[in-house]
Amino acid sequence: MNDSHYCPHTPEEIQEMLSAIGVASVEELFAPIPAALRATTFNLPPGMSEFETFGRMQAIAGENRQGMINFIGGGFYDHIIPAAVDHLSGRAEFYTAYTPYQPECSQGTLQALFEYQTAICRLTGLDVSNASLYDGGTACAEAAMMALRVTGRNKIVIDGCVSPFSRQVLKTYLFNLDVQVVEIAPLNGLLNRAELAALLDESVAAVLVQNPNFFGSVEDFTALADQVHGAGALLIGSVYPIALGMLKSPGETGIDIAVGDGQCLGNPLSFGGPSFGFIAAKKSFIRNMPGRIVGETVDRNGKRGYVLTLQAREQHIKRHKATSNICSNQGLCALRGLIFLSAVGKEGLADLAQLNRDKAEYAKAQLAALPGVSVLQSAATFNEFTLLLPKKADDLVTLLLARGIAAGVPLGSYYAGAENCLVVTVTEKRTKKEIDLFVKELEVALCN
Amino acid sequence: MQLIYEQSVPGRRGVRLPASDVPPAAALPATLLRAERAGLAEVSELDLVRHFTNLSRRNFSVDTNFYPLGSCTMKYNAKVLENSAALFAPYHPMTALLPGGVELCQGTLGMLYDLGQMLAEITGMDEVTTQPLAGAHGEMTGIMLVAAYHAARGNRAKKKYVVVPDSSHGTNPASAAIAGYEIITVPTAPYGDMDLELFKKAMTDEVAAVMMTCPNTLGLFNPHIKEISDIAHSHDALMYYDGANLNAIMGKVKPGDVGFDVVHVNLHKTFGTPHGGGGPGSGPVGVKKALIPFLPQPRIVRGDDGTLQLEVTNPGSIGRTANFFGNFGVMVKAYAYMIMLGGGGLIQVSEQAVLNANYIKEKLKAYYDLPYDMTCMHECVFSASKQLAHGVHAIDIAKFLIDKGYHPPTVYFPMIVKEAIMIEPTETESKAVMDAFIEVMIEAALTAESNPQALHDAPLTMPISRLDETKAAREQNVCCVG
Numbered sequence: 001m002n003d004s005h006y007c008p009h010t011p012e013e014i015q016e017m018l019s020a021i022g023v024a025s026v027e028e029l030f031a032p033i034p035a036a037l038r039a040t041t042f043n044l045p046p047g048m049s050e051f052e053t054f055g056r057m058q059a060i061a062g063e064n065r066q067g068m069i070n071f072i073g074g075g076f077y078d079h080i081i082p083a084a085v086d087h088l089s090g091r092a093e094f095y096t097a098y099t100p101y102q103p104e105c106s107q108g109t110l111q112a113l114f115e116y117q118t119a120i121c122r123l124t125g126l127d128v129s130n131a132s133l134y135d136g137g138t139a140c141a142e143a144a145m146m147a148l149r150v151t152g153r154n155k156i157v158i159d160g161c162v163s164p165f166s167r168q169v170l171k172t173y174l175f176n177l178d179v180q181v182v183e184i185a186p187l188n189g190l191l192n193r194a195e196l197a198a199l200l201d202e203s204v205a206a207v208l209v210q211n212p213n214f215f216g217s218v219e220d221f222t223a224l225a226d227q228v229h230g231a232g233a234l235l236i237g238s239v240y241p242i243a244l245g246m247l248k249s250p251g252e253t254g255i256d257i258a259v260g261d262g263q264c265l266g267n268p269l270s271f272g273g274p275s276f277g278f279i280a281a282k283k284s285f286i287r288n289m290p291g292r293i294v295g296e297t298v299d300r301n302g303k304r305g306y307v308l309t310l311q312a313r314e315q316h317i318k319r320h321k322a323t324s325n326i327c328s329n330q331g332l333c334a335l336r337g338l339i340f341l342s343a344v345g346k347e348g349l350a351d352l353a354q355l356n357r358d359k360a361e362y363a364k365a366q367l368a369a370l371p372g373v374s375v376l377q378s379a380a381t382f383n384e385f386t387l388l389l390p391k392k393a394d395d396l397v398t399l400l401l402a403r404g405i406a407a408g409v410p411l412g413s414y415y416a417g418a419e420n421c422l423v424v425t426v427t428e429k430r431t432k433k434e435i436d437l438f439v440k441e442l443e444v445a446l447c448n
Numbered sequence: 449m450q451l452i453y454e455q456s457v458p459g460r461r462g463v464r465l466p467a468s469d470v471p472p473a474a475a476l477p478a479t480l481l482r483a484e485r486a487g488l489a490e491v492s493e494l495d496l497v498r499h500f501t502n503l504s505r506r507n508f509s510v511d512t513n514f515y516p517l518g519s520c521t522m523k524y525n526a527k528v529l530e531n532s533a534a535l536f537a538p539y540h541p542m543t544a545l546l547p548g549g550v551e552l553c554q555g556t557l558g559m560l561y562d563l564g565q566m567l568a569e570i571t572g573m574d575e576v577t578t579q580p581l582a583g584a585h586g587e588m589t590g591i592m593l594v595a596a597y598h599a600a601r602g603n604r605a606k607k608k609y610v611v612v613p614d615s616s617h618g619t620n621p622a623s624a625a626i627a628g629y630e631i632i633t634v635p636t637a638p639y640g641d642m643d644l645e646l647f648k649k650a651m652t653d654e655v656a657a658v659m660m661t662c663p664n665t666l667g668l669f670n671p672h673i674k675e676i677s678d679i680a681h682s683h684d685a686l687m688y689y690d691g692a693n694l695n696a697i698m699g700k701v702k703p704g705d706v707g708f709d710v711v712h713v714n715l716h717k718t719f720g721t722p723h724g725g726g727g728p729g730s731g732p733v734g735v736k737k738a739l740i741p742f743l744p745q746p747r748i749v750r751g752d753d754g755t756l757q758l759e760v761t762n763p764g765s766i767g768r769t770a771n772f773f774g775n776f777g778v779m780v781k782a783y784a785y786m787i788m789l790g791g792g793g794l795i796q797v798s799e800q801a802v803l804n805a806n807y808i809k810e811k812l813k814a815y816y817d818l819p820y821d822m823t824c825m826h827e828c829v830f831s832a833s834k835q836l837a838h839g840v841h842a843i844d845i846a847k848f849l850i851d852k853g854y855h856p857p858t859v860y861f862p863m864i865v866k867e868a869i870m871i872e873p874t875e876t877e878s879k880a881v882m883d884a885f886i887e888v889m890i891e892a893a894l895t896a897e898s899n900p901q902a903l904h905d906a907p908l909t910m911p912i913s914r915l916d917e918t919k920a921a922r923e924q925n926v927c928c929v930g
Binding site for chain 2: 112
């Protein structure tokens with residue numbers, strides 16, 4: 001019986017192949033595995049048809065609550081995805097290829113990655129980008145490790161306003177290395193600059209900030225960059241690409257290494273992945289960058305072409321001395337990011353950013369007008385802001401979930417004493433009608 | 449081909465955005481704003497579609513070409529897997545982390561849990577975390593679990609080394625280094641596996657883990673694997689299984705039965721999810737019971753009432769290794785693949801993968817040097833040493849294959865084989881495809897003798913010829929200026 005119809009051989013072909021090999025059965029080919037080690041059980045369900053498989057997957061998807069109206073972010077954002085993104089990234093020549101080790105038959109992937117790197121450089125205002133990392137959290141960790149290599153120092157200072165998930169990932173990555181990680185507790189949803197100033201000394205390799213931060217606050221870190229550089233350290237900025245349609249770029253700010261999550265650029269929410277992480281830096285740090293980098297060159301006839309370059313940094317050459325262990329990255333998601341940015345375009349990204357801010361400001365004003373509700377930060381915000389509620393945010397969120405609204409991310413689990421704080425995200429996809437409904441439902445919940 | 453930026457025309461757009469239905473917000477202070485718009489492309493939707501469609505046509509891929517890239521398991525990626533992943537596009541990961549949110553995510557959490565259970569059965573492990581985002585990320589997570597295990601037993605300072613064979617993937621030592629370990633590399637013996645005597649000498653109580661790929665990167669199953677794991681355990685070292693080559697052994701042998709304590713699985717290799725031109729992959733990690741307390745958070749557990757819950761407060765955990773639940777969309781595809789093939793189908797996958805590799809090995813060994821001439825598993829490693837006598841390198845043979853419409857095998861890996869040519873056909877290729885490939889490989893070997901220059905000149909049929917890699921590394925043009 002042919003359990004896997006993806007294995008195409010007929011019994012006759014199998015016989016011919018066995019004869020050519022000189023064995024009597026397929027089982028004989030497994031003789032190198034000592035008999036005593038052979039599996040005695042393999043308790044997996046029997047297979048099914050393609051039709052039944054898809055039906056099962058539909059049923060599983062159906063077990064999740066359908067049609068939630070999302071006012072949640074926390075690193076993943078519900079943005080529009082132009083139809084062309086799915087269709088073009090769905091070209092099998094892209095998605096069934098692998099790492100472009102053989103450039104002559106991989107120019108499609110290589111040129112696309114070069115264009116992606118260009119988009120990231122232009123978005124961040126920095127000189128060099130790699131061909132993607134896993135996600136925003138691991139990109140923070142890779143940037144920190146990069147700063148440790150560049151400076152030869154051993155302390156990383158993190159603003160507590162950085163996503164708690166990214167901070168946790170960074171700490172997991174650095175836990176076994178001889179590195180000290182110091183966190184600064186937020187001050188009203190902003191970086192506590194006085195505490196940072198007190199911490200900056202010659203042991204600090206880098207300071208990690210996020211803009212907009214987890215509370216949604218937008219800060220200008222230009223003066224901070226000078227201060228950090230004055231101490232001989234690097235400034236790492238985790239940024240939100242959609243916001244870069246409007247906000248001061250890392251390059252303009254003086255940030256040395258910019259990182260972030262590229263999910264918002266044409267990648268579906270998909271329960272948290274796959275997305276991609278990006279990393280861009282000043283040119284002088286290129287040899288300390290992690291992961292694949294595509295470079296431009298010429299062929300034997302002087303024709304322009306693209307190759308993986310500076311591979312001497314990487315694990316397949318340098319092994320334990322590599323700049324990172326990363327091998328497979330998130331190439332297809334980065335391609336989606338490039339297609340998204342190219343579809344939206346130069347003017348479109350600015351408009352998209354404006355639309356996000358307009359919607360969020362509208363929602364902020366409506367919500368803050370509810371009795372007992374105020375906005376935590378006096379600082380500017382982009383498409384997220386933190387509400388200070390008269391009740392526990394957890395309870396209100398639970399009530400609104402039952403009404404089909406994911407009202408925001410309650411901060412009580414992430415910050416001490418923040419039980420009444422709720423981070424609300426409003427993207428361009430949320431309509432005025434949905435926002436008004438949210439305001440109404442919150443008002444009802446507050447009265448309960 | 450032009451870059452997309454070279455096709456830009458100011459003001460052109462590839463998508464229309466929704467009109468605003470709210471009043472415009474007050475402007476932000478200038479100090480917070482960027483001075484100029486980011487220099488993204490400005491193209492029409494048709495320009496965009498043509499550009500990327502034409503770019504895609506400059507790729508070889510599994511769907512267009514035989515792609516026997518050794519160690520990467522470039523099997524066919526079933527189309528229904530793509531359709532399945534699309535079903536899950538709207539689900540926000542934060543929903544599960546909201547108070548009361550897990551109840552709304554029972555489908556997605558349940559699928560992750562069931563996928564973990566199936567992977568545990570295949571690998572002989574007790575629990576699996578799906579959080580790691582790729583194979584190397586799984587390795588790093590796995591070795592961090594090892595480090596946490598030793599630390600919990602008061603041996604953090606004592607355990608300093610991770611042992612790897614010299615045939616290992618470069619990611620193994622690189623991942624172990626992030627987990628804080630120094631590396632001891634053990635050479636390969638003439639019989640094609642890690643030298644057992646040298647391994648014994650390398651083993652001390654200071655070794656934290658031994659990382660093995662089994663079958664190894666030569667495509668050989670290590671007959672001493674149980675002895676190696678017994679020796680490792682006698683020194684209180686854990687056994688790490690690099691699952692890159694799991695495609696060879698499903699249902700035949702379970703790493704857990706052989707003494708492995710931690711495994712990572714490459715879903716994009718063994719479980720039929722596409723490689724995406726360099727990811728996304730997915731690298732779930734399975735562990736034996738003793739390591740469960742250290743698994744990453746949030747950990748998905750099944751409650752007494754059968755519902756799925758998230759454990760988020762375990763002080764022993766190594767923490768988070770990624771922001772959410774891993775590359776979920778990739779796991780959807782792997783899960784669909786596994787339930788579709790079932791246990792019987794997965795066994796057949798391994799059997800035919802091994803059959804195909806041995807067939808190619810037998811057919812080509814008269815033409816290419818086979819340094820380890822024995823029954824292989826899912827891949828075989830030749831050397832172009834015979835051809836080198838005529839001045840032809842493995843890379844020249846690779847480029848000749850490109851002209852003939854084949855993606856080349858992996859070349860120059862494993863590093864222990866001079867001029868290595870590592871061929872992994874996978875189970876999804878037909879005999880006819882392999883026979884045609886074999887003919888071309890023979891033609892390459894004969895051409896190496898009769899006309900080596902023809903191989904040096906290849907490829908001639910691609911949009912570009914061989915590229916100047918030195919120039920790329922020297923000039924470091926990694927972003928389009930202007």
